[in-house]
Amino acid sequence: AQRVTQPEKLLSVFKGAPVELKCNYSYSGSPELFWYVQYSRQRLQLLLRHISRESIKGFTADLNKGETSFHLKKPFAQEEDSAMYYCALPYGGSQGNLIFGKGTKLSVKP
Amino acid sequence: NAGVTQTPKFQVLKTGQSMTLQCAQDMNHEYMSWYRQDPGMGLRLIHYSVGAGITDQGEVPNGYNVSRSTTEDFPLRLLSAAPSQTSVYFCASNHRGGTEAFFGQGTRLTVV
Numbered sequence: 256a257q258r259v260t261q262p263e264k265l266l267s268v269f270k271g272a273p274v275e276l277k278c279n280y281s282y283s284g285s286p287e288l289f290w291y292v293q294y295s296r297q298r299l300q301l302l303l304r305h306i307s308r309e310s311i312k313g314f315t316a317d318l319n320k321g322e323t324s325f326h327l328k329k330p331f332a333q334e335e336d337s338a339m340y341y342c343a344l345p346y347g348g349s350q351g352n353l354i355f356g357k358g359t360k361l362s363v364k365p
Numbered sequence: 366n367a368g369v370t371q372t373p374k375f376q377v378l379k380t381g382q383s384m385t386l387q388c389a390q391d392m393n394h395e396y397m398s399w400y401r402q403d404p405g406m407g408l409r410l411i412h413y414s415v416g417a418g419i420t421d422q423g424e425v426p427n428g429y430n431v432s433r434s435t436t437e438d439f440p441l442r443l444l445s446a447a448p449s450q451t452s453v454y455f456c457a458s459n460h461r462g463g464t465e466a467f468f469g470q471g472t473r474l475t476v477v
């Protein structure tokens with residue numbers, strides 16, 4: 256069964272510290288994985304997808320098929336990174352729908 | 366270009382009442398979907414549509430109905446609201462073959 260696991264509900268770091276938000280998945284076949292972010296009072300938006308191998312706002316994520324992980328990393332956290340982060344993969348193989356993890360709330364303290 | 370628009374933003378219902386949450390997109394996206402967001406549960410897919418006239422169930426469809434008569438609109442109906450349906454509801458859309466889902470601002474629904 257498809258599943259996304261984000262083990263941390265809350266992650267609190269100080270400004271300038273490295274950040275790693277964990278995501279593990281269960282999926283048969285080659286998954287396409289995403290990170291979505293929801294800033295306070297804003298709509299959910301795509302942060303990055305593994306297929307594009309890009310860095311957005313200093314965040315990167317590498318797909319590790321052996322460990323079935325897609326952890327989100329940033330070397331130096333900023334206060335504006337405080338938000339809710341969701342890892343996601345396609346539901347039922349359809350690119351139109353997503354299965355989300357339960358989310359990790361990142362709090363970056365000054 | 367408004368993107369994905371949801372109405373209303375807030376709603377309080379009494380148990381047993383019915384209502385429709387509206388969702389409209391102006392990006393000519395084929396795919397539309399509804400999610401509910403609950404504390405500690407993340408977002409869960411309720412129903413989705415891959416085009417006008419085609420809908421299917423997601424992870425948590427019970428208690429909800431949908432229809433897709435046009436490309437632009439994808440309303441979500443609660444026929445008999447229950448307190449367990451208290452949640453924040455998000456509508457999303459994306460192109461067939463596209464990988465980025467665009468979300469609405471959400472509807473916060475309370476059932477008392």
